[in-house]
Amino acid sequence: MELPFKRIFISGAAGVIGQEMVRRLASLDSDIQVLAGDLKPRPADFPARFQYRQGDLNALTEQEIGIFAPDLFIHLAATFERSTETYGFWEENFRHNVQLSHHLMTVQKDLPSLRRVVFASSYLIYDPALYNFAEVPAQATSLRETDPILPRNLTGMAKLAHEIELRFLDTFRAQQFSTVTPRIYRGYGRNGRDITSRWVRMLLAGEEITVYGAESFFDYLYAADTAEGLLRLAAAESITGIINLGTGRARRVSDVVDVLRQNFPEMRANYVASDIPFEASQADMTRWTSQIDWLPPTTLEVAIPEIIAFERARQDTLAAAETAAAKGPGHILISSISAKVPLTEAVKNAAKRFNPSIKIIGGDLNPQALAFHYTDGQWVMPLASDDNLPAIIRQCQEMGIAHIIPTRDGELAFWARHRATLAAAGIAVLVSDSAAVQRCLDKIEFATFGRLSGLPVIPTSLRLDALATDREPLAANTAFVVKERYGAGSLSLGLNLPEAAALTHSYELQEPIFQPFIQGQEISVDGYVDRTGHVHGLIARTRDLVVRGESQITTTIEVPELLARLTPTIEKLGLYGPFVLQAMLTDDDGLHIIECNCRFGGASTLGIAAGVDSFFWFLQEAAGADLSQFPFRPATRPLRQIRAAADVVMPM
The missing domain is CATH 3.40.50.720 (NAD(P)-binding Rossmann-like Domain)
Known part of the structure; x- marks a missing residue:
């Protein structure tokens, strides 16, 4: 025929x-x-x-x-x-x-x-x-x-x-x-x-x-x-x-x-x-x-x-x-779920598209975690520590959990350290390897890696006077940014401070680091790196209104040349899964990378809407699929996301 x-x-x-x-x-x-x-x-x-x-x-x-x-x-x-x-x-x-x-x-x-x-x-x-x-x-x-x-x-x-x-x-x-x-x-x-x-x-x-x-x-x-x-x-x-x-x-x-x-x-x-x-x-x-x-x-x-x-x-x-079927489709644990309702809804949507039988389990130390109300099951988890790993694996297996999505910086190192052990137990974790996680969590290590790799990373130092070098002297009127070396950079942030004020502010921090203040437009770049180490999807968005470090209003922008320039930079970081890159664009078309969060960001739901389908891609890869069958398709027009509180009434 x-x-x-x-x-x-x-x-x-x-x-x-x-x-x-x-x-x-x-x-x-x-x-x-x-x-x-x-x-x-x-x-x-x-x-x-x-x-x-x-x-x-x-x-x-x-x-x-x-x-x-x-x-x-x-x-x-x-x-x-x-x-x-x-x-x-x-x-x-x-x-x-x-x-x-x-x-x-x-x-x-x-x-x-x-x-x-x-x-x-x-x-x-x-x-x-x-x-x-x-x-x-x-x-x-x-x-x-x-x-x-x-x-x-x-x-x-x-x-x-x-x-x-x-x-x-x-x-x-x-x-x-x-x-x-x-x-x-x-x-x-x-x-x-x-x-x-x-x-x-x-x-x-x-x-x-x-x-x-x-x-x-x-x-x-x-x-x-x-x-x-x-x-x-x-x-x-x-x-x-x-x-x-x-x-x-x-x-x-x-x-x-x-x-x-x-x-x-x-x-x-x-x-x-x-x-x-x-x-x-x-x-x-x-x-x-x-x-x-x-x-x-x-x-x-x-x-x-x-x-x-x-x-x-x-x-x-x-x-x-039959044994595999008895285990079910492999449910999803969102750890440190806290009040991350938009993230939870995004995971639920991806799971429904992949296999409607998958259940979403919320995990948190707090038994009153707000997002528990949006999940199919709740788990008041033990602390993410090495001593608790056997108990965590055992409970995951009993609950039929085959996928874990960490959501907090403080737990990434734990999940990365035990990623192979969890995989051997039939549990896929959406986290980069330990070296990449450490590289992103430590702003000094991130800046050092960027400088040695020839990346346009903003100079970062533990000492204010060390920012000036023979190759990169600072202008006389330079202002500074002071932040914590580890964790979310927006917490206890000192922004656009003169030298004396920067030093004073640093005394209030546990382990301060210093960066020169650069005037420009701050953007976030949401993306996903597949298991082969290649960027599978990438979108940029402006941070129009920022509250406590998170974009409450954010808008996608079309900057294909910038994204093409960033792609090899991101692939050098050795990431896996979703990430958020923070950068500054200056009037002279300069690009200055501030930091990279190797997890799904607070406003990264706009990235999903714009085509970076992180959680769906994770489920596909965990099932053994080649993501070339699920190509990145960016939104055809700019999108704006407004994060506002909403009242939800549900039957008891």
Whole structure:
């Protein structure tokens, strides 16, 4: 089969159909590029050349998909419940069926590259009165594309809603891209959630299976055939609108049981009567066969042994997989959370996009920490000391914590010192290594490193008279800045002081350092350094109103030449993760670096809004992703952030 597309976006690519499809695409033209998206982690056998985006695709942006520029979109992502839908499915169906389908077309409908959309719909759209019966049916009903529709559950409703949305878009975008909507019948396959796979797993474990409605008919469609059929349908660009995709040959449930018995002669099956109507449905494939010279070939007799072989082969690794699954998705601890509500909300947003099951745990020494009210769990933590490390690791494991985000300068050295030990325990910490942390916390060491590395760092000294050198003499009227050597530079800051006043102010500090005062515009630079040591995203912002060292009003500025100049400077620091660089810009285009905080800053939430997606990138890297698949996309216009107190009323 030849596919007239080279850049293919597949939603739900880690599902049972998606995995079969990716395998097929990998065996086709080597020029084909795939962007595969799913909530689940990247399957181990996905080709390295294919991009993978783990996370909630509701967060996919127009800029992100625009960079990939797909010419074919195959929409497989969906959530469903095989049995009767539960009350809790109400929200899940809306977010991951209704909202997701709408969102994915919203961000793609105006892409010039897009030529074809294939939406995997379902036969659940048809009126169940056509194929549900109170008595045992003699044969299956062939459902035609023109038959009456009445979705029988929320999943069917969501599929129909998006069918109508695509029909709407077709009235405006038919000249740009074509859409086709295959209504897929009873799917099953390797590693599936369907009843056939569940029965195979039960029989391999020596368990008895329970059979309901043995006389019902279903049009069983093997996932490998579904993937093949969808790709053939994508290639047939003249086919648009609704089309059935099944075998057209329904089989009874009892046939599935018989094939299983052929492979498990000693199997035990308990046939249970039920008041659920008998189903007898199959696809009318007339439209399909009139335009595509292929029909799904795989029978139950061929497919079920393949499923059994697959399940047997993975039994060696199943225990490890179940252990990992039992641990959950890996929750996030925000240490020293205090009153850092904006930071907490930013972490929650990133976690929701990555995996909605992740919980945010707030950690603090203070049992009354304000931000505890914004987390899923609270931990009154012991002091971050070496003696307490075993207890901290043990508690993290008990709480299912796999990610730690430190937020206070005073704890960075502890987390950096034990980063490798925590990693060995399955806990990723968002912190630089010890040398980089020390380099940033100690302003003297930072200035010395900068001078030796040829960086434009403001001269810094423990003695006022030592600032003047033969190479850099100070002007007679030089004013000075006096601050503490360690910690936040804004605390006890003496700014624009003459020499005598600077000396006097220094006596009030524990370990004062001196810098020449430079008149200019102070800026902050928010960025993220990936695990390879490269700057992955960088934005600059002015500090318009500063209170106790933090920007209460801050505005992004477009200074691409400055950021390009800063990038190699930052990479020399050996950082990992988020950082905030403070610098001064002078009227003569001079750049003077003041200091660097190797953590997420108080106003760095503006950096996230402007494209430096620090916490989401951290989660991706902790999961093993290459951030080249999540490129930095800066905001297209300046943004201003105003940090103001807000009253929040919440139910008790």
